[in-house]
Amino acid sequence: MVMGMPAVKPWVASIDIGGTWTRFAAVTIDGEVRGRERFATGAESSPDMVRARWRDRWAALIEREGSGGPPVAVGIGATGPVERDSGRLLEVPNAGPGLQGAELVAEFRMLSGVPVVLERDTCAALLAEAHAGAGAGCSELVYVTVSTGVGGAVLSDSRLVLGRAGGAGEIGHVIADPAGPLCGCGRTGCLEAIASGPAIAAAATRMLGEPAAGRLRELLGEGEPTGLRVSEAAAVGDPVAIAILATARDALARSIVDLANTFDPERIVVGGSVAEGNPGWIPVLQHAVREQALRPTRDALSVVPAALGDDAVLLGAARLAWEESGIASGMP
Amino acid sequence: MVMGMPAVKPWVASIDIGGTWTRFAAVTIDGEVRGRERFATGAESSPDMVRARWRDRWAALIEREGSGGPPVAVGIGATGPVERDSGRLLEVPNAGPGLQGAELVAEFRMLSGVPVVLERDTCAALLAEAHAGAGAGCSELVYVTVSTGVGGAVLSDSRLVLGRAGGAGEIGHVIADPAGPLCGCGRTGCLEAIASGPAIAAAATRMLGEPAAGRLRELLGEGEPTGLRVSEAAAVGDPVAIAILATARDALARSIVDLANTFDPERIVVGGSVAEGNPGWIPVLQHAVREQALRPTRDALSVVPAALGDDAVLLGAARLAWEESGIASGMP
Numbered sequence: 320m321v322m323g324m325p326a327v328k329p330w331v332a333s334i335d336i337g338g339t340w341t342r343f344a345a346v347t348i349d350g351e352v353r354g355r356e357r358f359a360t361g362a363e364s365s366p367d368m369v370r371a372r373w374r375d376r377w378a379a380l381i382e383r384e385g386s387g388g389p390p391v392a393v394g395i396g397a398t399g400p401v402e403r404d405s406g407r408l409l410e411v412p413n414a415g416p417g418l419q420g421a422e423l424v425a426e427f428r429m430l431s432g433v434p435v436v437l438e439r440d441t442c443a444a445l446l447a448e449a450h451a452g453a454g455a456g457c458s459e460l461v462y463v464t465v466s467t468g469v470g471g472a473v474l475s476d477s478r479l480v481l482g483r484a485g486g487a488g489e490i491g492h493v494i495a496d497p498a499g500p501l502c503g504c505g506r507t508g509c510l511e512a513i514a515s516g517p518a519i520a521a522a523a524t525r526m527l528g529e530p531a532a533g534r535l536r537e538l539l540g541e542g543e544p545t546g547l548r549v550s551e552a553a554a555v556g557d558p559v560a561i562a563i564l565a566t567a568r569d570a571l572a573r574s575i576v577d578l579a580n581t582f583d584p585e586r587i588v589v590g591g592s593v594a595e596g597n598p599g600w601i602p603v604l605q606h607a608v609r610e611q612a613l614r615p616t617r618d619a620l621s622v623v624p625a626a627l628g629d630d631a632v633l634l635g636a637a638r639l640a641w642e643e644s645g646i647a648s649g650m651p
Numbered sequence: 652m653v654m655g656m657p658a659v660k661p662w663v664a665s666i667d668i669g670g671t672w673t674r675f676a677a678v679t680i681d682g683e684v685r686g687r688e689r690f691a692t693g694a695e696s697s698p699d700m701v702r703a704r705w706r707d708r709w710a711a712l713i714e715r716e717g718s719g720g721p722p723v724a725v726g727i728g729a730t731g732p733v734e735r736d737s738g739r740l741l742e743v744p745n746a747g748p749g750l751q752g753a754e755l756v757a758e759f760r761m762l763s764g765v766p767v768v769l770e771r772d773t774c775a776a777l778l779a780e781a782h783a784g785a786g787a788g789c790s791e792l793v794y795v796t797v798s799t800g801v802g803g804a805v806l807s808d809s810r811l812v813l814g815r816a817g818g819a820g821e822i823g824h825v826i827a828d829p830a831g832p833l834c835g836c837g838r839t840g841c842l843e844a845i846a847s848g849p850a851i852a853a854a855a856t857r858m859l860g861e862p863a864a865g866r867l868r869e870l871l872g873e874g875e876p877t878g879l880r881v882s883e884a885a886a887v888g889d890p891v892a893i894a895i896l897a898t899a900r901d902a903l904a905r906s907i908v909d910l911a912n913t914f915d916p917e918r919i920v921v922g923g924s925v926a927e928g929n930p931g932w933i934p935v936l937q938h939a940v941r942e943q944a945l946r947p948t949r950d951a952l953s954v955v956p957a958a959l960g961d962d963a964v965l966l967g968a969a970r971l972a973w974e975e976s977g978i979a980s981g982m983p
Contacts, residue, residue, distance in 0.1 A: 400947060410946050459815045475812045475819070482915020483791045484947045487807070492945055493909035496829055506908070506943050576838070577825035581913065583814025611838050613824055614742050615732060615816045 327387025331640035331648075332380060332431065335440060335632035336397040336423070338362060338414050338467055342629070343376055345384035346637035350451075350650040352630060354383045363415035370426060377430045393427045393435040394640030396443030396632035399470070400486050406437050436636075436643040441488060442479055443635030444627070445472035448588050450638065451651040452626035457585045461578050462625075463490060465571065466591030469511040473582055490578060491515070495570035513570040516546030516593050522563045523549045535559045550596045567593075568600050572607040579612040579620055590625025598624065659719025663972035663980075664712060664763065667772060667964035668729040668755070670694060670746050670799055674961070675708055677716035678969035682783075682982040684962060686715045695747035702758060709762045725759045725767040726972030728775030728964035731802070732818050738769050768968075768975040773820060774811055775967030776959070777804035780920045782970065783983040784958035789917045793910050794957075795822060797903065798923030801843040805914055822910060823847070827902035845902040848878030848925050854895045855881045867891040882928045899925075900932050904939040911944040911952055922957025930956065 328347045335342040337360060344355045358376060361369055381389070398418070400409045406424025424435045438446075445454070445462035454460040460474040469491030473480040480487045491511035492504050499508030500521065512518050523544040526532045538552040538560070552560035575587060587608070594600060605622040612620065627634055634650070641648035660679045667674040669692060676687045690708060693701055713721065730750070732741045738756025756767045770778075777786070777794035786792040792806040801823030805812040812819045823843035824836050831840030832853065844850050855876040858864045870884040870892070884892035907919060919940070926932060937954040944952065959966055966982070973980035 400945070402947075475807060475814070476810065478808065478810075480807045480812065480914070482807070482948070483917045483951060484915060486915035486945060486948045487913065489912040489915070489945055489948075492912040493825075494827075494905050497827075497905060498830065504943075504945060573826050573829060580821040580824045581819065582812070583816060583818035583821075585815045611836075613732070613818060613821055613836060615734075616814070616818045616821075619815060 329391050329646060330384060331637050331644065332384075332390040332393045332427075333633040333637040333640060334393065334395040334397075334427070335443075335636060336360060336395065336418070337440060337632075338398050338411075341373075341376075342633055343380050344633050344637075345380065345390065346633070346640075346650070348641075348646070348648050350634075350637075350648070352633060352637075354380060355633075356380065360418070362411070362417040364417050366417055366419070366421065369417035369421070373426065374430060377427070390431060390433055390640075391646055392433050392640040392644035393431050394443070394636030394638070394643070395423050395427065395435065395437045396440040396636040397423060397437060398468075399439040399441070399489070400484070401437050401439050403437060403485055406435065434640075434643045436639045438636065438639055439472070439485060439488075440632045441470040441472040442481075442485075443639065444590065444625075444631035445474060445479070445588075445635065446638055447627050447631045447633075447635035448590070448625055449474055451634065452631065453588045453623045454586050455651075459582070459584045461582050461584045461587045463571075463575070463578070463587060463589050463594075464591035464625075465514055465589065465593040467516055469509075469515050469591075471578075473584075475582070490574065493574060493577065495574050499570070510570055510574045514567040514593065519546040519549050519563060519567050519593065520544045522566065523560070526559055526563065529559075532559045546593055547596060564597065568597065568603055571600065572604050575604045575622060576607050576611045579608050579616050583616045584620060587620065587622045588625050589622060590628075590631065594624065595628070661723050661978060662716060663969050663976065664716075664722040664725045664759075665965040665969040665972060666725065666727045666729075666759070667775075667968060668692060668727065668750070669772060669964075670730050670743075673705075673708075674965055675712050676965050676969075677712065677722070678965070678972075678982070680973075680978070680980050682966075682969075682980070684965060684969075686712060687965075688712065692750070694743070694749040696749050698749055698751070698753065701749035701753070705758065706762060709759070721763060722765055722972075723978055724765050724972040724976035725763050726775075726968030726970070726975070727755050727759065727767065727769045728772040728968040729755060729769060730800075731771040731773070731821070732816070733769050733771050735769060735817055738767065766972075766975045768971045770968065770971055771804070771817065771820075772964045773802040773804040774813075775971065776922065776957075776963035777806060777811070777920075777967070778970055779959050779963045779965075779967035780922070780957055781806055783966065784963065785920045785955045786918050787983075791914070791916045793914050793916045793919045795903075795907070795910070795919065795921050795926075796923035796957075797846055797921065797925040799848055801841075801847050801923075803910075805916075807914070822906065825906060825909065827906050831902070842902055842906045846899040846925065851878040851881050851895060851899050851925065852876045854898065855892070858891055858895065861891075864891045878925055879928060896929065900929065900935055903932065904936050907936045907954060908939050908943045911940050911948050915948045916952060919952065919954045920957050921954060922960075922963065926956065927960070
């Protein structure tokens with residue numbers, strides 16, 4: 320080290336592009352996450368406006384974290400489906416025009432001048448949970464996120480199950496109940512259409528006209544219901560809110576047992592804001608697996624909450640960026 | 652070659668142990684299947700009787716095919732769940748006492764004196780279809796068999812998805828309809844409880860008391876209905892039989908689309924006696940995938956009938972036996 324210069328650690332830029340929020344951060348070679356920033360993805364606005372915001376926030380990240388030099392690589396975890404080879408998003412369901420077909424790798428390559436790697440957000444989160452989170456030590460792992468959407472990813476023999484075009488793990492779009500509500504994907508009764516935050520809110524909206532829902536109407540007050548507010552109403556004992564959440568939880572339990580029989584994993588990690596907001600679901604899911612999955616799967620399978628919260632995608636994308644850089648990082 | 656001796660090709664013994672039928676065959680180094688024999692598995696009888704039959708039929712196979720010497724290895728594909736490392740069957744659902752915990756590798760090692768390899772039957776069939784059947788050329792492949800049971804196996808990046816204890820791919824035990832009938836596994840509405848041959852027969856039995864089922868009663872005649880006889884009644888236009896089969900087909904279609912979204916495969920191969928008996932199902936399944944699976948999965952995914960019929964498990968087990976022997980075979 321040259322005397323008088325500050326000690327500078329190599330770092331990667333890590334980017335999490337979700338349907339609602341985008342997160343930028345710097346991750347140092349020893350795994351420290353610094354300079355986290357969150358802003359609205361703005362998928363409903365034009366591609367040009369979305370790109371302008373990325374450029375603006377990229378400049379701010381470099382300003383904050385790049386005093387010792389640029390990042391050695393950029394890792395992006397983005398709401399799917401992604402096309403890894405071309406580095407772009409494909410048609411993104413349930414999203415506005417701002418993200419459709421976005422050339423993410425080309426864009427951030429131009430901004431950064433360094434290698435850029437792109438992965439689906441759920442795959443990045445799975446990798447982070449598998450290395451340093453709730454799935455640590457597992458070579459057979461299923462990750463499920465229940466949030467604005469329902470998604471997932473799968474590790475088999477320590478490798479991501481990707482499928483032909485990287486679409487494997489879209490487990491929000493399996494049928495949990497053929498008699499259930501219409502899903503944004505066009506099918507009827509997908510897990511996402513029953514257990515996601517917007518699905519819980521929609522179930523509450525459908526109930527609000529019922530005479531039995533008088534107390535729920537009071538508790539939710541004005542404005543559109545949200546999944547979070549339904550959970551709050553259930554927490555104070557409203558029976559209609561409790562029933563709505565039980566329907567979502569039971570659909571999730573069915574799909575979790577389906578995943579157990581389909582993948583025979585060591586562990587199923589359940590994350591996302593809806594799961595975090597309903598911690599009582601985890602023991603119910605565990606019980607369902609113990610009672611209903613096939614042997615020998617059910618004898619050794621645990622269902623656990625995700626451990627990395629909002630950092631999961633950032634940490635997984637950072638791991639991929641370090642791999643892309645060719646520099647061995649000290650990330651766990 | 653010594654003059655006067657017959658030309659003898661190296662061969663492996665291949666064994667397919669199903670819940671109903673057991674098949675033995677010899678497979679030569681160039682992939683020729685010889686000396687096929689089929690006999691009732693007899694799972695309902697005692698383990699000793701099942702073993703006695705294996706020994707008897709093994710002696711007959713060696714008598715028929717072993718004039719030039721013993722096989723170089725034995726490959727077994729057995730109704731799951733199998734424990735590969737210990738070479739035995741675990742608890743087999745819906746089967747009598749004859750197969751429970753059977754020490755297959757030890758048994759056939761003792762009989763043959765050569766290396767023995769054990770795989771779940773659906774995994775063996777998948778490998779055969781992937782190399783020399785309807786999935787040839789695919790590195791991302793799902794195999795589904797609809798027969799006495801419903802099962803499957805998955806190839807991801809040209810490798811079997813096995814799971815922790817080899818149970819992955821048990822896709823007969825995913826819920827196709829939570830309002831469906833009770834399954835032998837204890838859950839309600841599993842695909843197997845709706846689309847398997849016995850499930851179709853059970854649906855017919857439930858309908859026979861209905862006034863609308865008069866013609867079906869006549870067509871089925873005396874005795875217990877079977878899936879095959881329901882298909883025959885549908886083929887001559889009986890509307891009740893047609894409706895029963897449509898329920899089974901639509902449940903299968905839902906699960907096939909679920910598998911498409913879960914694995915993003917290049918191809919889904921559908922085999923088994925029920926699928927073979929209802930060839931009109933394949934275009935319906937293909938249509939469901941094209942209309943309902945997520946993009947980009949649905950754009951490139953084909954649903955095709957299995958190509959290897961009753962030989963699939965034998966051919967896959969033979970392939971594994973050649974691998975186990977260390978001799979490079981000319982099997983396709």
